[in-house]
Amino acid sequence: MARKKVLKLAFIGGGGIARYHANYFSRHDDVSIAAVADICDASLKHWKDVLEVPGYTAYQEMLQEVKPDLVSICTPNYLHYKPALDAMKAGAHVFIEKPMAMNSRECRNIIAAGRKLNRKISIGFQHRLDPRVQFISQAVAEGRFGNILQSRVYCHRRRGFPNWGVFGQKALQGGGCLIDIGVHALEMCWYTVGRPQPVAVSGNAWTYIGNDPKKAKDVACRWPGWDTETFDVEDLAVGQIRFDDGSIMALECSFAMHHEEEGMNFTIRGEKAGAQLDPLKIYTDDYGHMVNIEPSFIPETEIWETKIRGVIDHVLHNGPNLAPAEDGLVVQQILDGIYRSARTGREVAVR
Ligand SMILES: NC(=O)c1ccc[n+]([C@@H]2O[C@H](COP(=O)([O-])OP(=O)(O)OC[C@H]3O[C@@H](n4cnc5c(N)ncnc54)[C@H](O)[C@@H]3O)[C@@H](O)[C@H]2O)c1
Numbered sequence: 001m002a003r004k005k006v007l008k009l010a011f012i013g014g015g016g017i018a019r020y021h022a023n024y025f026s027r028h029d030d031v032s033i034a035a036v037a038d039i040c041d042a043s044l045k046h047w048k049d050v051l052e053v054p055g056y057t058a059y060q061e062m063l064q065e066v067k068p069d070l071v072s073i074c075t076p077n078y079l080h081y082k083p084a085l086d087a088m089k090a091g092a093h094v095f096i097e098k099p100m101a102m103n104s105r106e107c108r109n110i111i112a113a114g115r116k117l118n119r120k121i122s123i124g125f126q127h128r129l130d131p132r133v134q135f136i137s138q139a140v141a142e143g144r145f146g147n148i149l150q151s152r153v154y155c156h157r158r159r160g161f162p163n164w165g166v167f168g169q170k171a172l173q174g175g176g177c178l179i180d181i182g183v184h185a186l187e188m189c190w191y192t193v194g195r196p197q198p199v200a201v202s203g204n205a206w207t208y209i210g211n212d213p214k215k216a217k218d219v220a221c222r223w224p225g226w227d228t229e230t231f232d233v234e235d236l237a238v239g240q241i242r243f244d245d246g247s248i249m250a251l252e253c254s255f256a257m258h259h260e261e262e263g264m265n266f267t268i269r270g271e272k273a274g275a276q277l278d279p280l281k282i283y284t285d286d287y288g289h290m291v292n293i294e295p296s297f298i299p300e301t302e303i304w305e306t307k308i309r310g311v312i313d314h315v316l317h318n319g320p321n322l323a324p325a326e327d328g329l330v331v332q333q334i335l336d337g338i339y340r341s342a343r344t345g346r347e348v349a350v351r
Pocket of ligand 1: 164
């Protein structure tokens with residue numbers, strides 16, 4: 001009997017999200033978690049004691065000794081690029097957490113290296129796997145909406161600065177709410193409307209609470225006491241993206257904003273129909289009436305399970321790549337454009 005193929009997996013970065021990954025990967029008997037690399041001793045201790053995974057402080061040493069088939073890259077954003085290149089050079093395929101990198105130049109270089117070395121690259125975008133997103137995107141692909149005219153997507157927290165990690169430091173993260181959580185909303189809505197090519201972007205970004213020590217101390221919120229000293233990223237960002245099919249997307253995201261709307265949602269407006277993600281509805285005209293279409297049952301799906309199983313199947317069994325690096329690049333081009341437009345005060349071409 002042929003022996004079952006087992007994927008040898010290693011992590012670079014063993015913090016919050018890596019442990020989340022490990023929880024899902026360890027459900028599958030065709031995966032063996034071989035090692036983790038982290039510069040933090042407490043993190044390595046957790047992996048050794050709780051997850052029984054051996055640790056390295058230098059990821060290069062881990063790559064040399066362990067020779068993993070797949071490396072899950074779960075470091076802060078500024079450390080996606082080099083570890084991804086090094087892992088691919090060491091013979092591994094890579095699964096890079098979102099955002100793909102700090103900017104589109106880094107994304108292009110990662111894609112070029114992957115092509116040259118014949119490595120597979122997946123990005124940690126999970127919201128496109130939500131069955132509600134799949135429902136609407138299938139309807140879009142089948143022409144139910146006609147031409148898409150406009151969409152609006154948001155990812156808002158009224159007061160939700162991460163009080164761990166380096167999420168408030170531009171040099172290490174590339175930005176604030178836009179690159180950290182706006183990226184989820186953007187990739188989800190862009191995927192739903194059929195992944196059109198962006199041509200121009202305008203936007204703005206503001207910092208008005210995150211760097212205020214009084215607010216971090218005196219106003220109750222779910223993650224109080226974030227580091228205001230090093231905080232130099234945006235609290236609120238908005239963008240408008242023009243696509244080559246003539247449609248426009250409005251994106252809003254916030255770590256902090258004085259308003260009620262929380263969480264993530266989108267609406268899309270097409271010539272023949274519109275839709276809303278939550279609660280899920282398609283708005284159209286039928287038999288001389290305006291009608292709303294709502295599925296009567298949506299199965300409960302763990303999108304993380306779909307995402308992790310998808311990566312295993314892609315690498316081990318040549319299954320589809322659910323979030324290819326080319327998608328990571330386009331999303332990053334839009335993020336870059338919004339930051340550039342915020343700096344220059346004008347609409348910028350996407351490059
Ligand atoms: N897909 C999602 O929903 C999702 C959710 C949260 C975070 N993320 C992404 O995952 C990444 C990590 O986020 P997190 O929340 O786990 O952050 P975290 O701060 O909890 O973990 C980062 C880890 O990287 C380690 N690290 C730093 N420098 C290193 C180096 N040189 N070598 C090895 N390890 C190093 C840190 O010690 C830390 O343990 C970010 O890019 C973030 O955007 C994705």
